[in-house]
Amino acid sequence: MAGRGYKNPVSRVSKPRKAKTAPALPGVMKVVAGPSATALAAAVAGILTVPVIPVTLEKNSGGFPDGEVYVRLGAEVRGDTVAVMQSTLGDRNLVELLLIQDAVREAGAAKVVTLVPYFAYARQDKVFEAGEALSVRAMARAIGGGTDRVLTVGVHNRDSLRHFPCPAEDVSGMPAVARYLVDRRLEVIVAPDDGAAHHAEEVARHLKIPWDALEKTRIDALTVRLTAKKVAVAGKRVGIVDEVISTGGTVAAAVKELRTQGATHVSVACLHGLFAGNALERLKGCDDLACSDTLPGPQTKFSVAPEIAAALKRHG
Numbered sequence: 001m002a003g004r005g006y007k008n009p010v011s012r013v014s015k016p017r018k019a020k021t022a023p024a025l026p027g028v029m030k031v032v033a034g035p036s037a038t039a040l041a042a043a044v045a046g047i048l049t050v051p052v053i054p055v056t057l058e059k060n061s062g063g064f065p066d067g068e069v070y071v072r073l074g075a076e077v078r079g080d081t082v083a084v085m086q087s088t089l090g091d092r093n094l095v096e097l098l099l100i101q102d103a104v105r106e107a108g109a110a111k112v113v114t115l116v117p118y119f120a121y122a123r124q125d126k127v128f129e130a131g132e133a134l135s136v137r138a139m140a141r142a143i144g145g146g147t148d149r150v151l152t153v154g155v156h157n158r159d160s161l162r163h164f165p166c167p168a169e170d171v172s173g174m175p176a177v178a179r180y181l182v183d184r185r186l187e188v189i190v191a192p193d194d195g196a197a198h199h200a201e202e203v204a205r206h207l208k209i210p211w212d213a214l215e216k217t218r219i220d221a222l223t224v225r226l227t228a229k230k231v232a233v234a235g236k237r238v239g240i241v242d243e244v245i246s247t248g249g250t251v252a253a254a255v256k257e258l259r260t261q262g263a264t265h266v267s268v269a270c271l272h273g274l275f276a277g278n279a280l281e282r283l284k285g286c287d288d289l290a291c292s293d294t295l296p297g298p299q300t301k302f303s304v305a306p307e308i309a310a311a312l313k314r315h316g
């Protein structure tokens with residue numbers, strides 16, 4: 001039906017024709033990446049020595065007049081296992097992911113594994129106040145409906161994976177954090193709160209050094225005090241690890257506390273660098289600030305591609 005002021009471009013796109021050659025052997029993997037994961041997908045494909053299928057996202061230069069997303073695959077995937085990669089920070093990225101999944105299915109892929117390097121909305125994993133959406137469940141249902149399996153990386157809460165209507169697994173990015181921190185001669189790893197304690201424990205295990213989690217105590221409505229529970233940090237080189245930095249408030253408070261306790265060096269490494277608002281300004285107090293390539297940006301200093309490649313090998 002017309003009526004939107006322009007021709008429906010999808011109707012002008014021919015359906016992918018059936019492969020004239022023999023279908024690919026089952027288990028052959030191809031990677032299709034959305035724009036948020038282009039570099040990471042290339043790195044993963046390089047490790048696995050599999051091709052990256054190009055995707056067209058604009059039928060006409062400048063896109064649709066109403067801003068809608070358009071997706072067309074640039075090569076055949078019939079009979080293949082396809083790894084679809086896209087982070088969902090920014091709602092447009094989510095729509096692109098859903099359309100890529102649909103295009104891959106429509107083109108006859110034998111199996112679709114969706115890898116979401118940064119799975120947004122995962123921090124609204126509870127109904128905190130009556131009337132709220134359980135955002136992570138809504139996102140899981142949407143993404144899980146178009147794929148055979150989902151892989152997330154450093155998801156906020158692994159319990160949330162139960163909301164996917166298909167098998168779902170989280171890939172730890174902490175080995176990559178440890179690889180980055182190994183040269184920093186750290187003496188202790190610290191989580192800024194209990195929620196990140198398992199990350200600190202994992203990184204510390206790789207680096208073979210002690211770890212601790214700061215304890216948050218609310219002094220009054222405006223003051224939060226963070227204290228180390230087990231390990232003294234005075235005179236030590238400390239690494240703070242977390243899965244995500246958003247406003248930077250949590251990590252900035254942790255850096256301040258560790259300095260007060262006498263830490264001589266504070267490196268910060270997280271997986272997902274959102275750096276909302278003036279986060280970078282707030283984090284000026286640390287000696288080094290690094291995040292992974294799940295969300296590429298100026299602070300991206302290490303890659304989770306090896307961890308993703310290993311997970312795709314297991315599930316491809």
Ligand code: R5P
Nearest residue numbers: 195244245246247248249250
């Ligand atoms: C909390 O559970 C997370 O692990 C992070 O510590 C938190 O979401 C970071 O947020 P922000 O940077 O805004 O303090």
